[in-house]
Amino acid sequence: MPKALLTSLGSVAAIAAGLLVAGCHAPARPDATTARGELALSVQALGIGNYSAARNHAQAAIKADPQSGLAHAMLARSYLSVGDGIAAEGEITRATAAGFDPARTHHLLAHAWLLQGQADKALGEAAKAPPRYTAYANRVGARALAAGGDPARAKAALDTLLAAAPNDSFAWSDLGRIQYQTGNLAGAIQAATRATAANANNVEALTLRGELVRAQYGLVAALPWFESALAHDAYYVPALLDYAATLGEVGRYRDMLAATRKALAARPGNAQALYLQAVLAARAGKDDLARQLMARTKGQLDTLPGALLLNGTLAYRAGVYQQAIDAWSLLVGQQPTNIVARRLLGAALLRSGDPRGALDALKPVALRADADSYTLALVGRAFEQSGERDWAARYLDRAAFPAVVGSAPLGTDDGLAALALTARETPDEPVAQLGLVRGLLEAGDNAGALAKAQSLVALTPGAPDAYLALGDTLMALNRYGDAAAAYRHAIDLRFDEPTMLRTMDSLDRAGRRAEAANVLALFVSQNPQNVAGQRLAAHWQIAGGDWDAAIETLERLRRRIGNRDAALLAELSYAYTGAGDADVGLVFGKAAYALTPMNPAATDAYGWALYQQGKSAPALQLLEKAASIAPERSTLRWHLGQAYADLDRGAEARTQIRAALADPGFGDRAAALAALKVLG
Missing domain, CATH: 1.25.40.10 (Tetratricopeptide repeat domain)
Known part of the structure; x- marks a missing residue:
């Protein structure tokens, strides 16, 4: 033993003797029995998915026997389960220092480095793991490959592992995560489903299922999956963060705040939890607090x-x-x-x-x-x-015109030649092929776009964007029913706002309004805070004469977005007027018109409210203006025709009513035909 170390140990002994003389107590003797009991409880908690409890019991085991290498190794394993790579690495070091066999830590150390963002280092360390830990090490290696930008090799490694162990729940959840990150939602859903079926205690898989269900079905449907994960471990941070974000999107802000506070209790200073609290503060108009919370993330996000x-x-x-x-x-x-x-x-x-x-x-x-x-x-x-x-x-x-209901592809500044060259050079790259489909559509080459879109679906059958591109191409070809079928495939994988709008538009144009209404109702039920969904729901409620429901929907929106949205105010005017309260309808119509006097809907809403008050002459000026701005709108023609009829201008009334009836989509057909009969 080196002389310096002997001297150091001698000094420590002298200090300890001095403390004893002074009346201090010696450290407690190791309690191996208590340590073994706590270790057993830690293993049990880990097995049922209560990672926080597993960590706590491992810490208790170390407290009972600080020199237990196994206890330190178990604590490292628990830290890895909750995603804390730095703490896990420290415990691995303590475990080997206490005599734990280093060969039994390669897979753990690889995992710790992976969590710290050191994918290459993790991959090398995982390769050192002995056969007993091969499955764990291979999972870490696959995740490292994916993190290093090689998801194909990562998937192949997991496929090999699952061929040998088809019930490895954690391999399935790792595969699901990789598929999700690469855009293969169908593959991710299948893998996550297999993971939870193989092990109902796999909280990583339960959390992943929540994320996928949120994309596939909607916000509300995802909540039970996060709650299921948290029922296993109430302080599992990944589930808490996704749960909090989802709660915020559905408007449950108090519950969102409680979830972020739990996450911060489990992981003090967690940047994602602080960010979510900052979002909540910003939504409440507390910008200074939001900035303070973002400052506490220390730039990590x-x-x-x-x-x-x-x-x-x-x-x-x-x-x-x-x-x-x-x-x-x-x-x-x-x-x-x-x-x-x-x-x-x-x-x-x-x-x-x-x-x-x-x-x-x-x-x-x-x-x-x-x-x-x-x-x-x-x-x-x-x-x-x-x-x-x-x-x-x-x-x-x-x-000045209201936005067209529906959703179209985003325009592109890239030339078609450049997009085609990129697609040729990377034939297996879905993003490049998708760009070419968009470019062909913009160039008017619908046939070429259709062929490429069909190839893209064959290349990536689990990706919703491929089906959206196919649907967009079919819409351009006026094949609305076929487009709806393509969009339905996309909805089965990702039910978000653009997919909902496209599906509704295609179904409506295909004459399948009941199906379109069902799609909208399902979307709104799952995404109750979505502004586009609420707007569209109110629009359809007005079209169906469900005035009270429309008023409730629109007033809820107005409380959220204020009184400066002319389209919203115009819809409120129509709803109140339709419900028999033309006085309130006039207030909203006038406000909408003041904001956008060239908006045909705002102009017509103002005039229609005046007309319903019996003020046909002043209403006529506004109704004529609205119809002149948007002569293709049958509803405006119908309103103007009624005003002409009340003023005994029969010929002009008949002209306007017939123009309204010429529109196949005009809704008040029976009333218009009856009015024509009266006019003669």
Whole structure:
């Protein structure tokens, strides 16, 4: 033994003797019996999916016998289960220092390094594991391959493992996670289902099932899966975070806050929990608190989409436009098809005095047939600031019309030749093939787009985006029923807003309105806070004459988004007027018209409320204006025809009513035919 170490030990002995003389107690003697009992409880808790309890019992075992290498190893295993790689590595080091066989730690150490983001190091360490731990090590190795950008090899490794052990629940859940990350939702759903069937105590699989159900069916359907995971371990952080995020999306903010607090109790300083609390604070208008909470994340999430969106929003509200632009530019770079991000970036660039930059950001959205009025108005103002008044007028005119119900593909700035070259060079890359389908559609080559879309579905049958591309192509070919079938395949995998809108649009155009209504009802039941779903539900309630339900839906929306949305106010005017309260209908119609006097729906709603009050003469001016702005809208023609009839202008009334009846989609056909009969 080195002399320095002997001297050190001698000094420690002298100090200990001095403490004893001073009346201090010697450390408690190891209690091996208690340690063994706690270890047994830790193993039992781990087996039933209560990882937090497993950790606590392992810590109790160490307290009873600090030199138990097995207890330290068990604590490391528990830390790995809750996703704490740093703490696990420390316990592995203590275990081997206490005499635990290092050969029994290679798979654990590999897992710890993987959790710390060291995929290459984890892969090398996993390869050292002895045969007894091969399955665990191979799972870690597969996850390391996926993290290193090679999901194909990762999947192959897990397929090999599952061929030998088809009931390995954790291998199935690892496979499901990898499939999910690569966009193969069908494969992910199948793997996660096998994982939970093989082991109902696998909380990783239960959590993954919650994530997949949220995408596949909706927010509300996902909650029981997260709750099931938390029933095993109330402090399992991954489940708590997904649960909290989902609760927030369905509007259960108190429960969301409670879940984030639990996550922070289990993992103090957890950046994701702090971010979710910041989102909650921002929604409540507490921007200073939101900024403080984001500061506590110490920049760990600053490059992730959610944090970029939130940080940009907080900066924009504070008038620090360049910070907002920086955040949202990064977000658009990561997610070029994110319409909300593009809209926000365009608004910030325009506010900062960069109209050309705003146009570049907004162009792909403005090219869509269903571009919203706000985006179109931003583009119009950007052209105004650039001195291009002709283009400004075109977009401001489009902004005056309500957005088309439905969802269209995002426009692209890439040329068709470049997209085709990329697709040829990477024939097995789904993103490149999807880009080519979009490019062919924009170029008007619908037949070419259809062939490519069909090939894309064959290449990635588990990816919803492939079915969406096929549906979009079939819609362009006016094959609405076939498009609905393609969109249905997408819905079976991912039931989100764009998929819902496309499916409804295709079913409606195919004359299958009852099916479209069922799709909408299911979506709204699962996503009760979704604005587009609520708007569409109210629109259909009005079309069906369900005035009270429409008022309830629209008033709930108005409380959330305020009184500056002309389309919402116009719909409220129609609903109140239809329910027999034209006085309130007039208030909302007038407010909508004041915001957008060239909006045909707002103009007509204002005039219709006046008409229902018996004020046909002033109503007529507004109804004529609305019909002149949008002569193709049969409802506007029908309203105008009734006003003409009341003013004894029979010929003009007949002209307008017949124009309304010429529209196959016109709903008040019986009443219009009866009115024509009276007019003669």
